[in-house]
Structures are given as structure tokens and as C-alpha cells.
Amino acid sequence: MKETLINLNSKGDYKMIKIIKNFARRLFSGFFKKRGEIKLGFYGSPNAGKTSLANRICQDWLGEDLGSVSRMPHETRKIQIKEDVILEKDGKKIEFKLIDTPGIATKIDFEDFMKFGLKRKEAQTRAKEATQGIIESIKWLDDMDAVIILIDSTLNPYSQVNITIIGNLVARKIPVLIVANKIDLKKSNVKKVQGAFPEYDVVGISAKNGDNIEEFYEGLFKLVKKI
């Protein structure tokens, strides 16, 4: 009971701080016209390939990885950030802060992790961390300048999580680029992803082998212009 109260309060404080932060940001961005880093979020369901794509970008421009990738869902359970990622196109430099987020799901069953060989306790811990990760991902939605939505193009794109995330970004006026990932797989269907989100730019790639990555960068630069 007590704990709930504290939680509510800290949530209220958090919100207040955020309002002040946003206000200050707006005020100062007017003074210092130099455009700072673009906070680019990677969002999507677990296993869609968010970290794989973020790693590819980091490898391409920094020569290092951002986070760990795994077949087991909910591999990323804490926000991972890489700052000072500078991309160059036609002599123009754009500075990014890449923010890889834990995959968002509406349900988690720890027994699913046991199928990947985790012991009961380990699986329960992973599930606990995954739930906290999802809450963190949602909290960060407010802080993004632009977002890449990763969708596994071998799966049904009409998943509620994708629709919910995009709906929230639209409500916050944060520009979105949809990446239909895993085009290297036979079952991939980029057209279906396009059909599910007709109002958005959709780029089909393989984050794993880099197929079509140039088109992704084109899309990314186009996205930045919408901020």
C-alpha cells in the first residue's frame, strides 16, 4: 500500500521534471540554433531486429557494436544508448544519439524462456527484467526526436504492439520510418507490411546481412527532414 503511494508520487515528480525539461529545451533551442544530436529510437516487438540494425549502423560509422543480439526474445532489457554517431551524406553531417529499446510486448510467460534452455529461476529473472524493460521503453517514447519501427517481415504485421507504438508516436508528432526486416528469409513479405501501414514509408532490409541498407539510409535522411 505504502509502496503504491511512493510510486505515484515519484511518477508525478517525474512528469513535472519532464515538463520543465521540455520547456527549457524549447527555450534554449531557440537561442542556440545549432542543431544538437538527433535522438533516434529503435522500437518494435521482441526479436524484430532492433539491436541488429542499431549494431549495423554503429559498425558502419563507428566500427563497434551497440548491444547484444539473441534468438531468445527480450535480449535487450535496458535502454542502450550510443552517442556521437555521426552520419554523412552529400557532405552533410548529422549527429545521432541512437537509442535501442527493449522489445515491447503485452504478455510475458517465463516458461517460454525455458524452451531456450534457461533454468526456471533464470527464466523468471529474465521475465521480470523484461517487464521492467517494456515499461522503460514506453517511458522513453516521449523523449525521441524520430523513431525507426522494426517489424519482422516474416510475421503478421497487424500486431497490436506495432499499431499501439505507431499510434502513440503519431499522437506525439514524432516522425516514424518503418523497417520491414529479415528480407533474406523466404517467408519475408515486405508488401504485406506496406499494406498494413499505407500512410508510412516502409523500407525492406536485412539487418543481419545488410541487404538494401543503402535504401535504409536514404529513408533515414528523409526521416530526419521531418523532425
Next chain:
Amino acid sequence: MAAKKKSVRKSKKVGKKDLTIHFMPYSEIAKKNTIERIKKIMGLILDKKIIILQGKLKPDEEVRLIENSMTLIGNIKDFQGIEIAAISGESENVNLFHKIRHNIAKILIGEQDAITIIGPASIVKEITQDPKKIELMLQRK
């Protein structure tokens, strides 16, 4: 495996306590604010009800629902989260609920252009594994 043998007994339970559908006309939440809506919905879900809401939740309410569910997983026994699907005329939402949709559409189609189905994940899993259960539930209505 064991489920097969027990199927007769199990289906008897349908509609009794484990599996019930709560039809929620939009008017039931229309005057409620976000927090009250979430409370109402989560209450029903923890009561193992599947909610069929006429209309849609706001995107912000959907993430609140997810946040809430995440907080409860691990703290409430056997709770594994929720399934949610908003189904409207234009979007062909064929996820886990696509089997339910057909049946519900028959009942609800008409003036309402969208319905949202929300249920406890564990129970929805049970249903999708045995679609007959939906028919049984709907017959009871």
C-alpha cells in the same frame, strides 16, 4: 496431451468462471477518464474475463494498459499479461484473435465501426488452441 482426455469436463467450465465474455458498450467507459478506464478494464481482466469493447481505446490508454500489465506480471499469480486487438472495418487485424473475429463480427457488425478485444493472455492462449471454446462462449450469450 492431458487436455485431450479432459476436454469434456473442461468445456463444461466454459462460461462458468474461467471463460466469460464481458460485452462493454462504449457508454460504459465513455464518461470515464483514462485512469478509471484502465482500472475498470484491468479489474475485469484479473477476473479472467474477455472484454469486447465497442469502439477503441486511445493510443495512450493502450500503453497504460501494457504498463499496468507489466507491473502485475510476477506479482499476481499466473498472470502473464494481456492480449489486445483493435479490429475495425478497414484494418484486417489477423493476429491471435482472427479466429474469434469471424464469430464476433456476426454478432456485432452494424453501426459500430470498431471493436477492441482485450483478455488475459493465458486465457486467450487457451482459446486459440481450441477455437470451439469461443463458439461455446458465444452461445451462452
